[in-house]
Amino acid sequence: MMRAALRQKATLLFLVAAMALTGACGSGEPTDSSTPKPRPSRASPRAVPDGKEAKAILDQAFVGREELGSGSGPLQSQLGNTVAATPENVLSVTFAFTCTGKGKVAFDFTANGRNVSSAARTSTCDGSIFQQSIEVSEPGPISFEAEATGSHNGGFAYAYYAEKKQVA
Numbered sequence: 001m002m003r004a005a006l007r008q009k010a011t012l013l014f015l016v017a018a019m020a021l022t023g024a025c026g027s028g029e030p031t032d033s034s035t036p037k038p039r040p041s042r043a044s045p046r047a048v049p050d051g052k053e054a055k056a057i058l059d060q061a062f063v064g065r066e067e068l069g070s071g072s073g074p075l076q077s078q079l080g081n082t083v084a085a086t087p088e089n090v091l092s093v094t095f096a097f098t099c100t101g102k103g104k105v106a107f108d109f110t111a112n113g114r115n116v117s118s119a120a121r122t123s124t125c126d127g128s129i130f131q132q133s134i135e136v137s138e139p140g141p142i143s144f145e146a147e148a149t150g151s152h153n154g155g156f157a158y159a160y161y162a163e164k165k166q167v168a
Contacts, residue, residue: 049074049100049155054127057098058157061129068093070159075101075125075152082143083160086136091164093142095132099125101154105146107132112140125154133163 051072058070068090069083086093099105103125109116111134123130125148134142142160 049153051155051157054098054100054155054157057127057129058096058159062096062159062161065094066162068160068162070157072155072157075099075103075148075154075156077148077152079105079146079148079156079158080144081158082141084141085139086142087162088139089166090136090139090162091166092136093134094161094163095134095142095144095158096161097123097130097144097146097156097158098127099123099148099154099156100127101125101151103148103150103152103154105130105148105156108145109134110141110143111136112138112142125151125156 051074055070055072068086069081071081083093095109097105097107104122105125106122107118107130108121109118109132116132116134118132132144136142144158148156
């Protein structure tokens with residue numbers, strides 16, 4: 001008889017412990033509700049491209065080059081920038097541009113208010129780098145204007161680098 005009472009107590013203690021552990025591992029929602037409650041989504045919101053990936057591509061490709069100006073951000077249909085003036089000893093500038101998102105970008109350039117001619121003026125937004133060499137006859141502003149077509153679901157980055165310098 002004593003053994004049966006001990007077994008009953010052990011079984012009861014086991015059930016109490018199991019119930020306590022089950023409650024500790026539960027969802028935190030009340031169990032008396034018959035209506036399921038929606039849980040918050042654990043999926044992270046889709047990241048908006050900010051140009052950091054594109055900027056990193058340029059930074060790796062042009063290590064040690066003198067940067068005269070740069071920018072980056074989410075790809076937009078219209079882009080542009082002007083470097084106010086090149087240093088006096090700079091004879092030419094490399095304009096570098098990269099973008100992600102599978103769109104295409106067409107460029108126009110000016111130096112000191114004059115159009116710069118170029119054979120290839122488009123770039124595909126696949127992480128490749130578009131480069132344009134711009135001759136500078138005298139210190140002055142250099143500008144680019146760009147139009148992105150296709151997907152704008154990406155980022156961009158550009159930079160102007162000193163290419164040739166006058167030796168003193």
